[in-house]
Amino acid sequence: MAARLFEKYNSVVKPALEAEFPKNKMLTPRIEKVVISVGAGEAMKDNKLMQNMADTISLIAGQKAQIVIAKKSVAGFKVREGMPVGIKVTLRSEQMYVFLDKLISVALPRVKDFRGLNRNGFDGRGNYNFGLNEQLMFPEVVYDDIIKTHGMNISVATTAQNDSEAFRLLELMGIPFTKGRE
Structure with a gap:
């Protein structure tokens, strides 16, 4: 069974985008991947905390998260080569749509005083980045x-x-942005 958001993309969003941007149908915008990442911060020195963070992100994403290891030593940040510095998970295809659906319909409405995601999170090449506090x-x-x-x-x-x-x-996919330009 296909993800609910993927069915929405195929039935509603894709035809609307093809009508709005009438170029080649192969150039119709689509979501390629979703990357969830967490910086370790003070958890670098505590393996139990790092594993707990990785387990939490794995639970949220529905896919095992990987612990990112430092490639170089940086004295200013007290980081040595081989130390864990973060956690990330990359979601593609069906799991990506399941996560986005859960984020849009369940998680974001549970945020206290939520007024929408910032419209300024685009990077100039069509990718969107935003952060969640907890x-x-x-x-x-x-x-x-x-x-x-x-x-x-x-x-x-x-x-x-x-x-x-x-x-x-x-x-069109349903991500709640703030009203008006900021």
């Missing part, structure tokens, strides 16, 4: 299992040619 908004996360709350960065990579096409794609 992981407790996701229903899978059990509060008692968390050692320390942490935020996460979510990057949505699209095949759009520019930011306006990417914005329209994400808006």
Whole structure:
């Protein structure tokens, strides 16, 4: 069974984008991947906390998260080569749509005083980045299992040619943006 958001893309969003941007049908913008990442910060020195963070992100994403290891030593940040510096997971195809559907319909409405995601998160090449302050908004996360709350960065990579096409794609997919220009 296909993900609900993927069916919405094929039945509603794709025809609307083809009508709005009448170029080659192969150039119709689509979501390519979603990357969820967490910087370790002070968890670099605590393996138990790092593993707890990785387990939480894996639970949220529905796919095993990988711990990112430092490639070079940086004295200013007290990082040595081989130390864990973060956690990331890359979602593609069906799991990506399941995660985005869960984010849009369940997690973001649970954020206190949520007024929408910032419209300024586009990078100029059609990709959108935004951050969340804590992981407790996701229903899978059990509060008692968390050692320390942490935020996460979510990057949505699209095949759009520019930011306006990417914005329209994400808006039609149901991502709640703030009202008006900021």
